Amino acid sequence: MNEIHNRPLVVGVDAGGTRSRACLAAPDGTVLGRGTGGPGNALSVARADLTRHLAAAIAEAVPAAERHRVRAVFGGFAGAADGLGTERGRGLALACLKDALAANGVTGAAVDVGGDTDVALASATGAPADGLVLIAGTGAIASRLTDRRRTAVVDGHGWLLGDEGSGYWLGAHAVRAALEALDGRGPWTLLVAKVAAHYFPPAAGRPPYPLPGPSAPFEARDALGEAIVARAYGRPAPRLALLSRAAVEAADEGDAVALRLLDRAADLLAGTVRALRPRAGEPLAMAGGLLGPDGPLLSRVTARLDGLGLRVFPVADGTAGAVALARTLL
Amino acid sequence: MNEIHNRPLVVGVDAGGTRSRACLAAPDGTVLGRGTGGPGNALSVARADLTRHLAAAIAEAVPAAERHRVRAVFGGFAGAADGLGTERGRGLALACLKDALAANGVTGAAVDVGGDTDVALASATGAPADGLVLIAGTGAIASRLTDRRRTAVVDGHGWLLGDEGSGYWLGAHAVRAALEALDGRGPWTLLVAKVAAHYFPPAAGRPPYPLPGPSAPFEARDALGEAIVARAYGRPAPRLALLSRAAVEAADEGDAVALRLLDRAADLLAGTVRALRPRAGEPLAMAGGLLGPDGPLLSRVTARLDGLGLRVFPVADGTAGAVALARTLL
Numbered sequence: 001m002n003e004i005h006n007r008p009l010v011v012g013v014d015a016g017g018t019r020s021r022a023c024l025a026a027p028d029g030t031v032l033g034r035g036t037g038g039p040g041n042a043l044s045v046a047r048a049d050l051t052r053h054l055a056a057a058i059a060e061a062v063p064a065a066e067r068h069r070v071r072a073v074f075g076g077f078a079g080a081a082d083g084l085g086t087e088r089g090r091g092l093a094l095a096c097l098k099d100a101l102a103a104n105g106v107t108g109a110a111v112d113v114g115g116d117t118d119v120a121l122a123s124a125t126g127a128p129a130d131g132l133v134l135i136a137g138t139g140a141i142a143s144r145l146t147d148r149r150r151t152a153v154v155d156g157h158g159w160l161l162g163d164e165g166s167g168y169w170l171g172a173h174a175v176r177a178a179l180e181a182l183d184g185r186g187p188w189t190l191l192v193a194k195v196a197a198h199y200f201p202p203a204a205g206r207p208p209y210p211l212p213g214p215s216a217p218f219e220a221r222d223a224l225g226e227a228i229v230a231r232a233y234g235r236p237a238p239r240l241a242l243l244s245r246a247a248v249e250a251a252d253e254g255d256a257v258a259l260r261l262l263d264r265a266a267d268l269l270a271g272t273v274r275a276l277r278p279r280a281g282e283p284l285a286m287a288g289g290l291l292g293p294d295g296p297l298l299s300r301v302t303a304r305l306d307g308l309g310l311r312v313f314p315v316a317d318g319t320a321g322a323v324a325l326a327r328t329l330l
Numbered sequence: 331m332n333e334i335h336n337r338p339l340v341v342g343v344d345a346g347g348t349r350s351r352a353c354l355a356a357p358d359g360t361v362l363g364r365g366t367g368g369p370g371n372a373l374s375v376a377r378a379d380l381t382r383h384l385a386a387a388i389a390e391a392v393p394a395a396e397r398h399r400v401r402a403v404f405g406g407f408a409g410a411a412d413g414l415g416t417e418r419g420r421g422l423a424l425a426c427l428k429d430a431l432a433a434n435g436v437t438g439a440a441v442d443v444g445g446d447t448d449v450a451l452a453s454a455t456g457a458p459a460d461g462l463v464l465i466a467g468t469g470a471i472a473s474r475l476t477d478r479r480r481t482a483v484v485d486g487h488g489w490l491l492g493d494e495g496s497g498y499w500l501g502a503h504a505v506r507a508a509l510e511a512l513d514g515r516g517p518w519t520l521l522v523a524k525v526a527a528h529y530f531p532p533a534a535g536r537p538p539y540p541l542p543g544p545s546a547p548f549e550a551r552d553a554l555g556e557a558i559v560a561r562a563y564g565r566p567a568p569r570l571a572l573l574s575r576a577a578v579e580a581a582d583e584g585d586a587v588a589l590r591l592l593d594r595a596a597d598l599l600a601g602t603v604r605a606l607r608p609r610a611g612e613p614l615a616m617a618g619g620l621l622g623p624d625g626p627l628l629s630r631v632t633a634r635l636d637g638l639g640l641r642v643f644p645v646a647d648g649t650a651g652a653v654a655l656a657r658t659l660l
Binding site: 151152153154155157158160161162164172175176179183184185218222225229232233237240271272275276277 | 488
């Protein structure tokens with residue numbers, strides 16, 4: 001075996017609300033393998049499932065023959081920020097990550113965990129750094145990290161009481177806009193058709209109502225509104241976040257109501273960042289489905305923060321930052 | 331027995347989300363007795379409970395010796411409007427009312443039921459009438475009644491998707507405003523103290539946090555915010571409506587944030603009425619905890635509808651309308 005084959009390796013894990021990702025890298029950061037698993041929120045995913053999802057991502061990223069060479073692992077977890085009130089999530093995340101590594105025969109590596117904010121910021125800057133992070137996916141939260149601790153947090157209060165401008169916010173407001181169009185409180189919008197199609201997909205074989213237009217009789221509009229309401233209340237409230245797709249699609253098709261919703265969401269997210277009282281020159285990592293490099297709100301939010309002098313980094317994948325943080329453990 | 335003692339009697343019942351009321355009256359409308367019972371929403375109260383609540387109100391309103399003289403009964407039920415999609419609520423309400431009457435020995439009376447909107451409008455005008463009704467209590471809904479049928483309905487979509495300007499809306503926004511003050515998104519407000527006192531009442535013996543002010547360190551503000559969030563998510567979401575009292579109290583004490591919330595709620599409720607496309611001269615009955623004669627939003631909503639030429643009637647108690655509708659059954 002030559003030296004190359006004996007060099008130590010590092011693993012970075014980005015465990016998010018939608019999926020877990022793992023990345024195998026050389027000590028210089030060169031990527032050697034990638035893998036994915038199921039959702040990895042340390043507070044909302046059951047312990048056994050979380051361990052299994054992490055183990056799947058690690059197994060795919062790290063070839064069996066290389067596992068004994070892994071010397072350092074860092075995991076960034078949604079729900080496990082190194083801040084106030086999250087020790088429970090942090091401890092759970094660390095335990096699950098160690099179990100997942102052991103299940104793959106990775107032993108003797110230095111292991112640490114942090115929040116999704118930590119890895120997002122490290123992904124932006126390529127190394128551990130102080131700065132700001134805005135995450136907007138299903139939820140929305142902004143933090144300032146100083147010496148790897150959250151020294152300020154804004155929003156993140158969840159679907160019922162916050163997450164302003166998040167996917168949940170967009171989805172819930174898309175449904176509200178459709179209902180307002182149907183009962184006459186708001187202007188007509190493509191969202192009526194998009195929301196109806198979500199709850200009554202043609203694939204299910206029964207578009208139950210001929211879709212009423214804005215001048216349809218009261219009974220037809222009311223029947224569709226009531227049918228949408230019944231479906232929405234029949235599912236867990238957080239699933240309204242799925243309707244954010246309807247808002248984005250309708251905006252892409254030029255719908256004025258949907259465009260206003262995206263603009264309002266961007267206003268709210270920019271306000272969430274401003275509440276951190278950003279200083280000129282600070283890095284701002286933006287992550288999550290709405291704000292990654294292809295995110296539908298990225299340019300809107302960036303434009304609203306123009307003039308604050310921030311260095312903005314859209315982050316597609318937190319594993320780069322997790323690798324950077326794992327390298328600090330060597 | 332003289333003629334007075336043989337004359338027929340009527341009973342009006344107003345079964346609302348908070349309580350049920352019954353009223354015994356002479357055929358000319360003279361009130362002879364009143365009673366109250368538990369909540370009477372035909373869709374959200376279990377059948378046996380609904381029957382029991384109605385029976386209690388009727389037993390108190392109608393002396394045992396008079397029960398054989400009751401010839402007509404009308405009940406107005408939240409959740410049982412004579413409109414679309416509510417036949418289930420209506421049938422259930424009728425069955426429960428008949429059972430409650432039978433349990434009190436009232437037999438042989440003509441019995442009919444309608445929605446809370448029907449009795450609110452009849453209370454306003456003193457007789458069955460065409461017109462508009464806006465109800466804002468825990469929820470919010472506006473309707474046009476034509477020949478005792480709902481020919482237009484606006485909002486009423488419940489806490490998750492509508493009820494704009496309702497008690498739920500006010501309560502949820504009071505909590506959001508407190509959280510925004512704590513994390514720096516919004517201005518400081520008395521609502522921080524009011525919301526904290528709601529979730530951590532001094533009577534419970536443990537105000538868990540010294541209340542942080544606007545310039546308290548991040549950790550203190552964040553700890554209170556997280557504690558409020560944990561309490562709110564630990565209870566059924568609709569109970570946020572209880573926090574509407576915090577908004578009204580803070581507004582009474584001159585808090586600018588709370589005053590803006592009450593103004594916005596009034597804007598939303600006025601918009602709900604406007605979506606009915608009111609015609610000059612139509613009566614508008616306003617009912618529910620926020621809009622009755624002592625309701626905190628009555629003057630605000632009335633002012634916003636000035637110029638539409640509506641005849642506005644705040645309704646404290648729907649039993650007057652229920653009696654008016656019962657008299658039509660004689």
